[in-house]
Amino acid sequence: MQQQSDAAAGRQNERAIIERCKQGDLSAFDELVRRYEKHVFNFAFRMTQNHDDAADISSDAFMKVYNGIHSFRGDANFSTWLFRIVTNLYLDSRKKSKAHMNIPLDEYIDLEESSVARQIEDPLPLPQAQIESNERVDMLSEAINELPEYQRVMVLLYHTQGKSYEEIAEIVGLPIGTVKSRLNRARLALKKRLEPMRELFDA
Amino acid sequence: MNCERARELFSDYLEGGMDAALAAVIQGHLEKCSECAREFESFKITWGMLGVLPEVEAPSGFRHDVVMRAVRLQQERAEVAKRNSFAIDWEQILHKLVPARPFVMAAAAIALAFVVLYPQTNDFHGFSGMFGPRVGTARTQVSQVSTERAMEWQSRKIMRNTVWAEVALTDQDGVSAYSVTLSINKDAFLADQVSQSLPAKVYVLPADHFAIGDIDATPAIWSGNILENSPVVVPVLTDGASGRTSTVNLLVTWVYQSRTFGYVVIVPTGKPSRSEDGSAFSVNGRNFAQSEASLYSTLQAVAEDYGKPMVVNAYLTERPSIINLDRESLKSALVRTLQSTGLDWMYAHGSVYVDRK
Structure with a gap:
């Protein structure tokens, strides 16, 4: 009960911040960014698997919020709107890079350099537990990354951002039934992919 | 129940809350079918695995950078608005509006700009x-053409890039000043990284001149270079003093390496009038039916069809209404217009390519 009224108070408070933001109050915008930067960046990072791209998408998303806050309806859910913007920016960027057959040469070079750097900077062996957890994260990220784009977005929204099916449906603009069935399909695909690496996760 | 159907329902079954009878059917199936039972166990474990992705921190200074972007934008807009409100200085048209961002991609040869x-x-x-x-903000974003089309037309002798924007202003209380901002899209990349300025022209045509061929007979109200770091703000005057709706067609053309890529941007602006039963309204004679779509999702839908022009009604952004743009009618109006010009043109991916040979 208490939690519910806290959540209600939080929404009320957020609405007030958004109203101030609409009046051009930059401190209110700052507050919105503060509230959501971590969620947005995490989501963008898991989608792009790249710090710089994630930062660009996150920054552009907040600028879209800033520019479009006038058109944001008070009765809508701000976080759903924000995630919709982030999702669209990501999908657009994917479309663009596909359309231009843009081979991210720099990225490969970066990756190579950084892996070399890591070996040099880190002479001590990592504790076994840490190796395992890193491996785990890598496997999972890789498996998620191999999903079709929409499924990947949905899996991340559901399993890392804790969004409900209703929210995801609104974010990706698909009917809730479609979201549910695609998510189920995605989980089955992940199951297949992760099954052989199960022992990593058992500990 | 067959295995395939059972597996389709794994998520629902695992989460509970599904119809009890259906859940019982699945449970029955899992008891009978050992393979599905194994699959389901493995499915549950996978579900658990998905929770292990650790959180990462946003880069330090991220919030500061974002807010500074907003601060710069606000200051520059205020400056432009102030300057243009007191006196329109046709010479002073270079304002910096959008902070520059380095071009990050290098691939095919496409220039783009947004208005x-x-x-x-x-x-x-x-x-x-x-x-x-306060009348709100109309914002039109023009996006790039597809690489494939660009390549196809690259070899042709094309001289100009045309943005076609129809701006219908219904201000009825005197002369109104609007401004058009031209800048190179921050996401733009130019093939050779050399040409970071885009020669462009802006024309205002009366409403009854609705043909691209008329450009030649009309002096540009502005011509110059759009630089990468210096968006150009061009003031546009409309005269609504007569009390009638004043409508202008706004055209922006630009040259990029002697190629013309035309983008179509139609901005139906104006005060919407409602139908009697309130179920639909029209803007400048175009009908907009109400639907469940929000303005935002409508823009997304339009963007998908047109490449990425944002179609915004200046009077609707203040309080976004539920509208559903009739994309087909916008497109057919455009095609009709082009057919009457006698120019060699093509329409693809929401863009018009005009051959000016």
């Missing part, structure tokens, strides 16, 4: 409303 239309009378994002009534 921002907004009334300059007042009150942007916190600028106090001392210069007139």
